[in-house]
Amino acid sequence: MSQSSVEQKPLTALQGITAAAWQEVSRACGEPDWVRNLRQEAWEAYEESPMPTLRDEDWRRTDYRELELDELLLYMPAGIEAKAAADLPEAIHPHIDTGDAWGGLAVQINSEVAFTTLDASLQEQGVVLAPLAEAARTHPELVQPHLGRVVTPADGKFPALHGAFFSGGIFCYVPPDTEVALPIQFVAWMNAENIAVFPHVLLVADRGSQVTFVERYASPSLAEQSFSCPATEVVVKDGAHVRHVTLQDWGRHVFELGFQRLRVDNDGNLHTILAATGGRLVKNYVDNSFAGSGVESFHRGFFFTDGTQHMDYKTMQDHRAPYSTSDLLIKGALRDRSRAVFTGVIGVRKGSKRTDAYQENRNLLLSKRARSDSIPILEIDNDDVRCTHGSATGQVDPEELFYVMTRGLDRDEAARMLVEGFFTEVIEHTSVAGVQAQLAGKIQEKMTGWQVED
């Protein structure tokens, strides 16, 4: 984004969640009035709703009270102007140089987009990849119908907070019947302590188009806390095919309270991968909303916690129209004293006949001190549907361990092979080869120093 300043100094008056603060953010983003009005609405919703507490059903397993919102700086410049990807800080490169060819790339550092590039051929086809504020000025007809309308302030306290404070962010548009062969990636990178970031993704795949979009969230691990409050809005229009990948690999000082909604219209096809390995305390909503009929959707995801990490993911397969199928599998592994909560909701609204929804959660406890909760929820307002769900949590199976050991592997090697295999079933669905390899590497990294318990 052109505003990225070279000095990495926070804007003044940006501590404390106040109206003055978001107004300052709005100025810093240089956005049109209609965007500012969205912030105003979000701010009002934020002010009107109470902070979630352990007494709220949705929040009773995730205690984020250690997050000191009022201590954080709410806008932190990128501190760099990158003319080429090579100019980006060294630490970001592993997230970009995956060995894959990218059709487009955007990198947000802290609160600002520091670099955006899109293949010339895609530009000619009318594909747009631009920082959000810029896109709001140059393509209001594409942005305005969707921005803040897929994820809304009504979705909760933190989506409302996001709606008032979002900064940086990326807009991606794929015109009707356009096939984007190479994947497009958005990286949200954070390199400072005591800050809050509010990255926003708005991806619109128009009728009959095809695109693969990867979003990743990463940072080094720092001493003092930071906060990420992202929102992702994906619109899969009639007959479009979207492959969407989310990689959450924040440093260990990061709290994240995020919200994604992916809306799919008639005959749309959605394929998602979620990989969550980072952060200190993370709570995310992943809401797949099947607004149209005849939707086919496929979701695979995993989380892997260690140390004292806490992760809480709530997925929704929200069938709002007939004849749609959804298939979701989330796997989790927990090491050390970490904690995970998975809530999987299948919603079948009135009139959504012939829905076929499948949901499965499987968790591996790699330590006796780790704890996982798996909560399936079926909300079915319809008869003529098929909904299946399953959930299983256990240790590495001793019979499988024995079998592998009889083939020459020692106990730890055998257990590692079983855990890696457990995740391979998810990772293999990642269509971007280099990202897939990275995820396999991440699993190995997570297993470092682990020994199977008796």
Place this chain on the structure above:
Amino acid sequence: MATEQPFFHIEDLHVEIEENEILRGVDLSVKRGEIHAIMGPNGSGKSTLAHTLMGHPSYEATAGQVLFDGEDILEREPNDRAKLGIFLAFQYPLAIPGVSTLNFLRTSLKAVKQKEISAREFRKHLLEKMDMLKIGREFAGRYLNDGFSGGEKKRMEILQMAVLEPKLAVLDEIDSGLDIDAIRAVGEGISSIMHPEMSIVIITHYPRILHFVKPDYVHIMVDGKIRQSGGFELAEELEAKGYDVLLDEVMVASSET
């Protein structure tokens, strides 16, 4: 062909599972190059013996010894036993989702032989063995035993044996669940892997497989003990008479002695 000294020797082996004694004094001596068949009714302890030989942690040997090349292996970990050259083909092989047959066996071979083998070289080696055993090459890329039919799993056990080249293979009901053609294929596969330095203990309910893997000795296990031993003719006798009649004779014979 068989050398004088038994290289595998089980003596008075007693085994408990959760404090129930299942094996009550098993004796068995196997020389290099020999094939021994163990037959016996359901629940008589055949698989318990097989698991104990491989070091399954739930099976506790309370008395007796198992000597392999002169060394008592009962305290050894299963992977150490594999490295010594002992292989167990499981009655109920487990599936390993997420790990391809190729990767599994390459890792396994590396662990057993303790030497590196390049991916290329191993692939060639594996495909040769698969062709020899008439196993479709597509199985190399599939996750080991994941979604395989009962018969396919059994054939994968034989493939694993072919790759790992053990000195002693214990085959626990390798023929159960196989159709007639598959029994022939598996039987012929085993005999093609067999060589004069290798020994086999084959556990089975049916003599059919023994026509391909011809045993030097047949043992009948009842109630945790080998009650009768003989040559191939014992299996044929069993086929003719069935367990009930033969066992009555065995019991009478043993109570007379």
